[in-house]
Amino acid sequence: MTAHPCLTASSGSGRMASSRLPILLALVFSSFSFVLPHSNRVMWFQDLFPPNVCPINAKANTFYGIMFDAGSTGTRIHIYTFVQKSPESLPELEGEIFESVKPGLSAYADQPEKGAETVKRLLDMAIDAVPPHLWKKTPVVLKATAGLRLLSEEKAQALLLEVKEVFEESPFLVPENSVSIMDGSYEGILAWITVNFLTGQLSGQNKHTVGTLDLGGASTQITFLPRFEETLKESPGDFLTSFEMFNSTYKLYTHSYLGFGLKAARLATLGALNMEAVDGQMFRSSCLPKQLEAEWHFGGVKYRYGGNKEGETGFRPCYLEVLKVVKGKLHQPDEIRGSSFYAFSYYYDRAVDTNLIDYEQGGVLEVRDFERKAKEVCDNMERYNSASPFLCMDLTYITALLKEGFGFRDNTLLQLTKKVNNIETSWTLGATFHLLQSLGITY
Ligand SMILES: Nc1ccn([C@@H]2O[C@H](COP(=O)(O)OP(=O)(O)O)[C@@H](O)[C@H]2O)c(=O)n1
Ligand SMILES: [Ca+2]
Structure with a gap:
């Protein structure tokens, strides 16, 4: 893992049940919209830390969200920074700090404490990246995917429990259900939201959304917005999900195939x-x-x-x-x-x-x-x-x-x-939007 460059900069400037019926997601983002990050932002410091994410530069209207991706082959932390320039304006996604470790949590199936230790090491980065006065307001969440879905319930829960302890010992905001196994259909939808947000397809008039294909270690997802009535009619019910976001309703085709990673x-x-x-x-x-x-x-x-x-x-x-x-x-x-x-x-x-x-x-x-x-x-x-x-x-x-x-x-x-614009095309950003919205975190 890389040391936090902000500390070395001298000037200081520097598992939910799956259903056979269409799922109606409670993703109502209409009151919480985000503005795209600028593509011409200052180059990221060592590819990881945009200077404006250094705590020393934190502005009063900056807020953060920490999302862990516990994948089958690795665990990753995404620390997103948002800035709200004025009370009337929408929050902007300013940048992302990303780091990963291998192997994933499922490799520690028989040593849950050791697994949680890998999460702690990553979380220590967030302690450096988020200014202390915002720790208590910064939510931290971990969502596990196919690796943990394939473990026995008992082993998976033991791992999640240890991770929860790590979170509770941290200074961050630990929401209810902060450590869980994510349902595969959310994985596809949230990645679709991320990609279509980052490519600007969720805002403005000329929406032309793109489908997404994710190939993980243990599962694979396909997600797209059907254009033809036939697709809606011919698809199995549990492949279709409706949700509302940014003042629009979307009915997506999505499926996660477990064992096809x-x-x-x-x-x-x-x-x-x-x-x-x-x-x-x-x-x-x-x-x-x-x-x-x-x-x-x-x-x-x-x-x-x-x-x-x-x-x-x-x-x-x-x-x-x-x-x-x-x-x-x-x-x-x-x-x-x-x-x-x-x-x-x-x-x-x-x-x-x-x-x-x-x-x-x-x-x-x-x-x-x-x-x-x-x-x-x-x-x-x-x-x-x-x-x-x-x-x-x-x-x-x-x-x-x-x-x-x-x-x-x-x-x-x-x-x-x-x-896209220096932000990882991962479900984690869509999950962070949902998290912040559910907690009502804006300024
Ligand atoms: N932020 C991320 C997370 C995973 N990945 C890639 O996703 C693949 C591994 O998937 P995974 O460990 O998340 O496995 P699943 O739990 O999704 O099945 C590798 O190709 C990683 O490089 C990525 O490119 N960027
Ligand atoms: Ca994955």
Whole structure:
């Protein structure tokens, strides 16, 4: 973790139940709107700390919100700063401080105290970033996603309890239900809110919202605003959610597929997902280098895996293996075939790993670009042996998920984006809007 640069700057300037019915979210943001961060703000200090987030520069009308993302592969803190320039004006999102640690909380399933310690280390950053006189007014919340959803209730609750203690020992405002497992449908909706807010689609007249695709370690989400009546009629009831925000009502299509995140998909491909006991068993796949034999830890379990020593390897057999994991398992709304989507998390990471996009810039890809890369990597595994042994499997899974899972066309456009105006494209911002609104925090 990086030390807080504000301290070294010399001048000082420097789990809810899921329902089969449409969910009516109580997200009424109409009285609490936000203005977009300026794209031309001062460059962020060491990419992390905008100078205006340093406590010393805190203005009387600045307020903060702290949101933890307890993901299956890592825990992240997002400290958002908002500024209200005048009592009449809407609060503006000023900036974000972001830091992350690996592994995620679920890796501490048998050591909940150690897991909570990782949260404490991140929370210490907020102590430095938020001025002391605002600590008591700054809410802190942690929402866990698929990693904890997959743990037993008992283990997940033990972790959450330890985290709650860390929060209660901190000087921050700890709202009721501050530590929880988030329902998958909220994950998709909140990420959709974040992306559409950051891209300016939730304000003004010419609203042209964009759909979002999130590929986590253990689950994956698809969310969009249907344009056709057919989509509303043909979708399962629990895939549709209505909510009101910024004086508009939105009825979104959203679903979170548990067990379809990239890492869970690796286990599913290997035939090791949801196995009661894996004790020493070797799982083999044509998506892995022939001679490979290794171990992999995920969700607190150790797996042995390797290549098809004698059998086939390469894209074709790998695609057939991966296809079994996705085919017929996902709902395919017709209207998405030709629409473009914002895609992030592992879509982004694997596109960066294979030079399809630049890490800083992101970029626009077609679905077929992932297939082309998957073929290139899988049919030349010896050339890619310095990268992750799972690169072929991951790219092939992404290809199959997009094409056979969701039903996208080869030429569907994907806008790969990590940050917009220096703010992470994560569900955490949407969750923070909801949090601040529910607490009535504005000036
Ligand atoms: N703020 C964040 C959080 C996760 N991620 C990415 O999300 C993927 C991991 O997902 P995750 O650990 O949140 O897993 P889930 O719990 O969402 O299944 C990795 O590709 C991370 O790099 C990100 O890019 N930015
Ligand atoms: Ca995630």
